[in-house]
Amino acid sequence: MTVKPGTPVSRLDPEQIPRRDALGLLSLWSMATALLFATVGMLRLPKAAVLASPSKKVKVQLPETLADGEPFVPPGRSMAVFRQAGQVYAISTVCTHLGCIVKASAGGFACPCHGSEFEADGTVRKGPAPRPLDWLEVSTSGGALVVNEGATVKPGTKVNV
Numbered sequence: 001m002t003v004k005p006g007t008p009v010s011r012l013d014p015e016q017i018p019r020r021d022a023l024g025l026l027s028l029w030s031m032a033t034a035l036l037f038a039t040v041g042m043l044r045l046p047k048a049a050v051l052a053s054p055s056k057k058v059k060v061q062l063p064e065t066l067a068d069g070e071p072f073v074p075p076g077r078s079m080a081v082f083r084q085a086g087q088v089y090a091i092s093t094v095c096t097h098l099g100c101i102v103k104a105s106a107g108g109f110a111c112p113c114h115g116s117e118f119e120a121d122g123t124v125r126k127g128p129a130p131r132p133l134d135w136l137e138v139s140t141s142g143g144a145l146v147v148n149e150g151a152t153v154k155p156g157t158k159v160n161v
Contacts (some may be wrong), residue, residue, distance in 0.1 A: 056150035057139075062088070069120060071104045079136055079149055081122070082102065087158035090136040090147045091122045097129040109133065122155065 003031030006033055017025075058074060060081050066072050071080035073093065081090045091104045093109065100113035109118040110136060117126040137151040138159045145161070 019067045038108060057146055060090075060145045060147050062145065071109075071120070073104065077149070079147060080109070081138075081145070081147060083161070084158070086160060088138055088145060088161050089158040090138050092134040092136055092149070092152075094134070095129055096124075096131045097127075101134070 007048050023121050028082035028139050047160075054076075058077060058079075060072075060074055061080060062072055062083055066083055069082060069090040071082055073080050078093045079090050079092055081088065087098065089112045094100075095102050095111040095116055097111065097114055097116050101110040102116070102118060105117070105125075108120045109122075111117070111129065114128055115126065116124065118129070118133055119125050122135065124130075124132055132153045132155060137153050137155055139146045139148070140159060140161065145159075
């Protein structure tokens with residue numbers, strides 16, 4: 001605000017702030033705001049922002065109509081459970097090539113990503129998978145089957161039911 005010469009200036013009129021002072025105050029406020037947000041961010045660091053993963057141990061109820069040697073894939077899980085001559089075993093459905101989920105096919109499993117094929121017991125029929133599918137630990141608890149997706153066992157390990 002410019003004042004014309006000869007115009008009386010009231011002592012109640014606000015004093016003008018020079019532009020340099022205004023820019024200095026603006027930079028101080030932006031620095032204080034940045035420090036505040038940085039402090040809030042650092043205070044949140046000790047609290048993990050990770051969702052809990054589902055349990056690796058899963059109770060599985062095989063359907064009564066499941067035929068011997070036919071895979072049963074529990075919904076939302078990456079495993080196939082088989083019943084064969086009064087015994088049960090489980091195989092991981094995670095491809096050993098790059099971790100895709102294999103699908104049940106005629107006589108075994110097929111990887112939809114890169115074309116690997118596996119026998120029903122998990123052995124590699126056609127590459128590029130470097131090794132067979134993992135066999136998973138199966139146990140019984142109170143008449144129910146419990147499959148541990150986090151523990152592998154030697155291929156051919158079966159549980160009597």
